[in-house]
Amino acid sequence: MKAGRLERTVGVVLGVGAIVSVALLGMGIAGMCAAHVGPLDRPFPPFDLERLPADLASLKPAGFLWLGLLAVILTPSIRVIASLVGFAAAGERRMVAVAVVVLAAICLSAALGAGG
């Protein structure tokens, strides 16, 4: 993969990620309106990966909100994975190593956050 092409591909990944994220958040907000949930209502639904599929299946606003927020937060990681694949295809070993370290830092953040 040539450098310019890789940049464009990664750019498309980011753009699609942003649009999908905002669309999911929009669906969640529409759900909030339908369910008469205010933004300052407490307590807010906690983040629970195991509950997410059930919330989505029952069209609960929290399901779409959390899925949208996950899409927002994970879009940059998907961009790093796309870059990693591109660098590997181009034989750029140093950049592959860089991408792996960046992904490791992101995974460590999640692990430390979850561990606290």
Place this chain on the structure above:
Amino acid sequence: MAELLLLIGSGVAAGAFGALLGLGGGVLIVPLLTLGFGLPLREAVGASLVCVIVTSSAAASVYLQRDVANLRLGMTLEMFTATAAMAGGLVAFIVPDRVLALMFAALLAYVAVTMARVRDARGDADAGDAPHARHVSRPTGRTTGDAPDADPREAAEEDERPSASVEPDGSGALTASLSGPGYRVRNLGRGVLGSLLAGVVSALFGVGGGIVKVPVMNLVMGVPIRVATATSNLMIGVTASAGALVYLFRGGIDPYVAAPTAVGVFAGASLASRLSHRVDLGTLRLLFVAVLVVTAAQMALRGIG
């Protein structure tokens, strides 16, 4: 319903205001949510990080497809911004709320001063003192530089910038591989230090960290301002993402607040890119400095209790 519309509207205003002035919006969103909506500071920072990632992804997408952002340099520095953001995110849950508010007030004051200096520098430039203006405005004009459409005057200025000198510390092969057309990256070590600071600032305060990254890349590493702005924007996503994951798993993100704010900021930033040529940026900048000063004072009062 009224609260929801108000939150989305506030997000639109923060996104538009920030994008018009080359900011990510985080510096506006945190005070807006804490002082305007009474949210705890850490939840405001969590929501702000989400907003910063959305705007960064959208803007960086454009920058990459236009071949302005330097992907290799950005990813190399991301190793350090992401690691530092993880540490900053953990520290944010230890630091008392009041101390965090005081630190945020200091950050706002710093941004206000740099924005005011940009205004002064541009005034000086108009009066013919161009070298001074360039020296001051380069690092600050795009400090948080997250808007997809950079100031065309700065972009044009940059096209005339000569290539940077050869790396003196022997890491020539590495810096050469990170360089781009018309410039050569230098002082990678100092860039790493700047990236570590940017990562901590991002996760602690819910901002993109461009306020550190752009000046470091431009002034210290010899990266043209337009490329530095675009590359910083690219890095903001991963940096804020590392911090946001800590907030997510520690219950620091309120989906009812983060989602409408993020959608509002996204819409506002998109709107601003279409309006940027119709707005008097000088007046807007002055207004922004005034808002920042008042907000910094309010945050300081909150910190003092």
